[in-house]
Every structure is written in structure tokens, then in C-alpha cells.
């Protein structure tokens with residue numbers, strides 16, 4: 346029995362239709378920008394395997410660090426114990442983060458990093474004796490993860506449809522524009538005494554369709570919120586570690602977050618790890634003689650040493666490889682390709698670029714995740730040796746930083762070929 350057939354007997358895949366779906370591709374190995382299947386076909390991983398891979402697949406430097414750490418200390422309970430990789434990672438991360446952060450709280454994925462952030466913010470007010478502030482403010486069309494808390498602050502969409510009655514109440518606002526910001530601030534003003542925190546994906550709403558909005562407007566909104574002591578939580582799970590051209594997207598704004606969430610690229614895309622970092626003001630609310638003010642949250646694999654070692658190795662590579670310069674070169678190529686397809690007479694609109702990210706909508710069917718054209722394009726791209734995974738009719742690329750100009754041109758050529766066929 347082939348791997349695909351064995352898989353069909355025992356596995357349930359994420360975000361995948363279980364009936365009439367397309368069978369998964371058995372991947373045997375990966376290297377740099379490429380995934381290789383069991384028949385020896387190579388595919389350029391143009392979306393960094395769900396936005397995680399930074400320096401390329403199976404990077405020998407990270408692999409070596411993981412191996413050495415696994416031989417030394419693979420795991421230890423993180424309540425009552427500590428270890429070098431966790432401490433060193435916090436020491437190295439904190440000065441790099443966009444804001445004045447003083448503590449790192451570890452978890453193991455993006456959803457847990459946002460759950461931790463929201464719990465941390467809500468209990469901050471509770472610990473201070475302010476029992477009114479417990480609501481969360483979030484953007485429409487947002488995505489912050491798949492657990493109940495992170496689903497609650499995400500868009501009410503096809504992803505969350507079965508659970509709407511069970512999600513907690515959130516105040517939703519639109520991403521800010523010159524036209525709507527006054528009304529948005531007025532709405533927030535009416536609720537300011539009840540709002541504990543605001544959670545946002547800075548500059549790009551990823552799973553919501555790679556929607557971009559202006560730094561200047563976000564800065565204005567953050568300034569308004571900060572005047573009202575609302576805790577600002579930047580969800581940089583996708584945008585972190587250079588994706589947008591700066592180390593963190595929050596660097597584009599003067600107003601900095603009070604809490605930041607990181608995962609995906611944190612370990613270069615090799616191990617599952619989440620970070621939630623907060624300012625000292627928030628941390629101090631938990632430093633109390635009262636045991637009830639403890640943050641009762643943790644996961645079995647909190648601060649797993651192998652994952653922390655992988656993150657340290659990825660930070661080394663970000664510096665050694667001058668990744669921000671690489672991202673800027675990829676952005677330039679993306680910009681010139683954006684011009685090419687805008688002038689190509691294709692049925693597309695809203696071509697946009699930020700860092701390694703290039704996205705646009707196809708003018709066919711509805712603007713939604715279930716638009717069938719996405720999976721059709723995936724199949725066609727695979728036949729061209731490129732892996733694309735559009736979000737409905739939103740086509741995007743987000744390649745690993747190791748991608749060469751020649752490989753990028755192959756991805757662009759593939760996109761043009763697919764567009765010509767529509």
C-alpha cells in the first residue's frame with residue numbers, strides 16, 4: 346500500500362475536506378526552497394509551508410543545534426526548573442522586540458501565544474481590582490488562531506460557523522482608514538471602561554486574505570487606545586522575523602504594543618514554539634503576596650529546550666545571512682512582478698506587496714475562502730513544480746528567504762501561466 350492510501354485509512358488533515366478531497370502528497374524530504382515527493386518530483390515551496398520556513402527547509406545549521414540539544418536536555422518541566430536555551434532566547438529576543446518588553450512567557454504555537462496574551466491582559470485588570478475591564482477589541486476579518494479564545498477574536502467566518510454561539514463577545518471594528526477612524530474611535534470611547542485589550546495583526550491580515558492596511562492609520566488608532574490604557578496586543582505570529590521587510594511589522598508604527606505574540610518563523614519553521622512577551626507594567630500586576638494573583642497557565646511543552654535551541658539557531662541565521670537585506674531584494678522582485686501582472690490584462694485586482702509577501706484577488710466567483718478556484722490553482726501550480734495555496738480567490742506567495750532569483754522567476758512564470766489559463 347502506498348503512503349497516500351495508508352494515510353487515507355488513519356489520518357485526519359487540518360483545513361481539509363474529508364470527502365471529495367484531493368489526496369495529500371507524500372513528501373519524503375525537503376531542502377532549501379524545495380519539497381520532494383516520493384516520485385522524485387520537486388516543488389518550490391512558495392508559501393513557506395504555511396508561513397513558517399524562514400531560512401529554507403532542512404537547514405544544516407539549525408538541524409545540528411537541534412541534534413546537540415536533544416542529546417543534552419530534551420525536555421524538563423518548566424514550573425520549578427529552568428535551562429540555558431530558554432533563558433538565552435529570552436535574553437536575546439527582548440532587546441530585539443518592538444517596544445519595552447520585560448518578560449517572555451513561552452507556549453507552543455501561535456494560537457496559544459494569543460490565548461496567553463488575552464488571558465494575561467484580562468487578568469492584569471482583575472489583579473489590579475478593576476472588575477469592569479474584560480472585553481476584547483479586535484478587527485473584523487482577523488485571524489488569531491483556532492482555539493476557543495483565539496477563534497472568539499477572529500472573524501466570524503466559515504472557520505468558526507459551528508461555534509458562534511459558544512464564542513465570547515468581542516467588540517469588532519474595521520481596519521482603520523482616513524474615512525472610518527473618527528467613527529471607530531467614537532465607538533471605542535463609548536466602551537473604553539470595559540475594554541481590557543485590543544488584539545491586531547499589524548499591517549497584514551493573513552488568513553483573512555492577506556489584506557493590508559496603512560501603518561499611519563494603525564498608528565493613530567494605537568495612540569487613541571493607549572491614551573485610554575487599553576492594552577495593545579500585536580499578533581506578529583505571521584509578520585514576525587522579517588516577513589514585512591522589518592524585523593517586526595510593529596516597527597513601522599511609532600506606537601508600540603504592550604504585548605507581542607510570536608510563533609511560526611520563531612524557530613525558522615523547524616519546531617513548534619510560541620512566545621508572548623509583555624511590558625513590565627503588566628508583569629508587575631502579577632508580582633503579589635496574594636497567591637490568587639498568579640498566572641495559572643502553562644503547557645506540558647512550555648519552553649521545550651529543543652525548540653528554544655532551534656529558535657536561537659534561527660536568530661543566528663537571521664543575523665549571519667543578513668536576512669533583512671534578502672527580504673528587501675525579494676520585495677524588489679515582487680514589486681516589479683506586481684507591475685508586470687497589473688499591466689498583463691489578467692482578470693485580477695488589488696495587487697499588493699509587502700516584504701516577501703505578494704498577493705492579489707482573482708476576478709472569478711465570490712471573494713471567499715470556499716471559492717473553488719483556489720484548489721484548482723493549487724493543482725495546476727503543482728504540475729508546474731511550484732506549490733501555491735490560495736486563500737479562496739486570493740493568490741499569494743510568501744517564499745522562504747533562501748529562495749534564489751531564478752527560483753522566484755519560476756514562481757512568477759507559473760503564476761502568469763495559471764492566469765493566462767483563466
Ligand SMILES: *Cc1c(COP(=O)(O)O)cnc(C)c1O
Nearest residue numbers: 454455456488489490551582583
Ligand atoms: C497562523 C496564525 C496564528 C495561529 O498560529 P498556529 O500556530 O497555527 O496556532 C495566529 N495568528 C496569526 C496572525 C497567524 O497567522
